[in-house]
Amino acid sequence: MTARLIDWPERLAEFVQSRRDTPFSWGGNDCCLFAADAVQAVTGTDPAADLRGTYAAALDAARLVEELGGIEAIAAARLGDEIPVLLARRGDVVAIDAGAGISLGVCIGAQAAVPAADGLAFLPIGQATRAWRA
Secondary structure: OOOOOOOHHHHHHHHHHHHOOOOOOOOOOOHHHHHHHHHHHHHOOOOOOOOOOOOOOHHHHHHHHHHOOOHHHHHHHHHOOEEOHHHOOOOOEEEEEOOOOEEEEEEOOOEEEEEEOOEEEEEEHHHEEEEEOO
16 A cells, blocks of 8 residues: 555544544445545545546445445455454554444544444444455
């Protein structure tokens, strides 16, 4: 993956704060694009540039996810080799069960941030099942 920007901690904090109250939306603030936006904040590179604007509804997103092999396959293809979850650090992407199946989130320390209906949900990082370095 691309090297992190020198001011990545501030960028990550600003990004998470800016999305704190942003509701989930397909093709805007869903788990895949949220994780990609976090990676872009940390590295300056958008791992989902080719996916943006290609879907805006749950059915379209489901078809795309299936076509690409699943949520975790999408992360692996764009972020590279998986790392042990216990080695995930702030800014890394994690796969985590957010209550409606596996979602992508971002490690922010002891918690992972994931988009939810009314804004971000913060889940214990120990619930993450997979992780990738940003």
